[in-house]
Amino acid sequence: xxxxxxxxxxxxxxxxxxxxxxxxxxxxxxxxxxxxxxxxxxxxxxxxxxxxxxxxxxxxxxxxxxxxxxxxxxxxxxxxxxxxxxxxxxxxxxxxxxxxxxxxxxxxxxxxxxxxxxxxxxxxxxxxxxxxxxxxxxxxxxxxxxxxxxxxxxxxxxxxxxxxxxxxxxxxxxxxxxxxxxxxxxxxxxxxxxxxxxxxxxxxxxxxxxxxxxxxxxxxxxxxxxxxxxxxxxxxxxxxxxxxxxxxxxxxxxxxxxxxxxxxxxxxxxxxxxxxxxxxxxxxxxxxxxxxxxxxxxxxxxxxxxxxxxxxxxxxxxxxxxxxxxxxxxxxxxxxxxxxxxxxxx
Ligand SMILES: [Zn+2]
Numbered sequence: 001x002x003x004x005x006x007x008x009x010x011x012x013x014x015x016x017x018x019x020x021x022x023x024x025x026x027x028x029x030x031x032x033x034x035x036x037x038x039x040x041x042x043x044x045x046x047x048x049x050x051x052x053x054x055x056x057x058x059x060x061x062x063x064x065x066x067x068x069x070x071x072x073x074x075x076x077x078x079x080x081x082x083x084x085x086x087x088x089x090x091x092x093x094x095x096x097x098x099x100x101x102x103x104x105x106x107x108x109x110x111x112x113x114x115x116x117x118x119x120x121x122x123x124x125x126x127x128x129x130x131x132x133x134x135x136x137x138x139x140x141x142x143x144x145x146x147x148x149x150x151x152x153x154x155x156x157x158x159x160x161x162x163x164x165x166x167x168x169x170x171x172x173x174x175x176x177x178x179x180x181x182x183x184x185x186x187x188x189x190x191x192x193x194x195x196x197x198x199x200x201x202x203x204x205x206x207x208x209x210x211x212x213x214x215x216x217x218x219x220x221x222x223x224x225x226x227x228x229x230x231x232x233x234x235x236x237x238x239x240x241x242x243x244x245x246x247x248x249x250x251x252x253x254x255x256x257x258x259x260x261x262x263x264x265x266x267x268x269x270x271x272x273x274x275x276x277x278x279x280x281x282x283x284x285x286x287x288x289x290x291x292x293x294x295x296x297x298x299x300x301x302x303x304x305x306x307x308x309x310x311x312x313x314x315x316x317x318x319x320x321x322x323x324x325x326x327x328x329x330x331x332x333x334x335x336x337x338x339x340x341x342x343x344x345x346x
Pocket of ligand 1: 057058060066067071072073074
């Protein structure tokens, strides 16, 4: 998503602390050679990265950089600046990883003179899709890029980065946007049911914007299907896994992702219940169910199901047979929840 080009960073919701820190580094000419932007999806990491590249190269005279209108600012906002390079998953590969070839290209470009920018920046988004050998090829350049060049690494999965990467970078933490900021902002964008969207998006403006009313309905339907599959009949469970993971990949990916999101929401609500935060429930309409889940799962079971969920996401990204991944996750849920999964139990 391209940022709207406005001076400074006043239009970036909920990240003023991070922005102040970064902009102070720009004005003191003390940018770190390798930033690691980490935090939940859709809270503005990529927007801030581009805006930082603009601020570092702005030629305007606005009181707060970036001005948003000078040549470099506009080129960067349009993704056409030769010295601000955004690298995502390799379109030439099926595996959705950032490939060794892409990393070699970055290293090659860093060996060349800069075109024009005061600051040449490579934005790797998401860094967690840079595989092991590609990371190893990159390490030396991450540590000592040529003068005037640097990196911004972006991730919402800090734990999947190699420690050798994290230790070379200056970590900048992005946090979820508090509901009291997000709700009025969503209303100002004409979003219906802003409170519910803010809850369902876990404080992520990007997610809330893409989460239309129909998507919220899809999540509810997906939850109903999931709970039915957990109802104790093994055949129902296998049929569900079959239907969910039926090829092609383009069709099952969104179905499986929605199931994972529904499960994530139920888990978060179980945690909210366990810690007495009923007012923070994401889906109050299934409060009875999540209360039962919390009694059975809290605390160890939550951790185990959460790690099974993370494992499922990782394996799906690595193209492991989706049906096997879904079955393994469901088996973990059934084992942890027992009859409480769908309504029985304690
Ligand atoms: Zn400018």
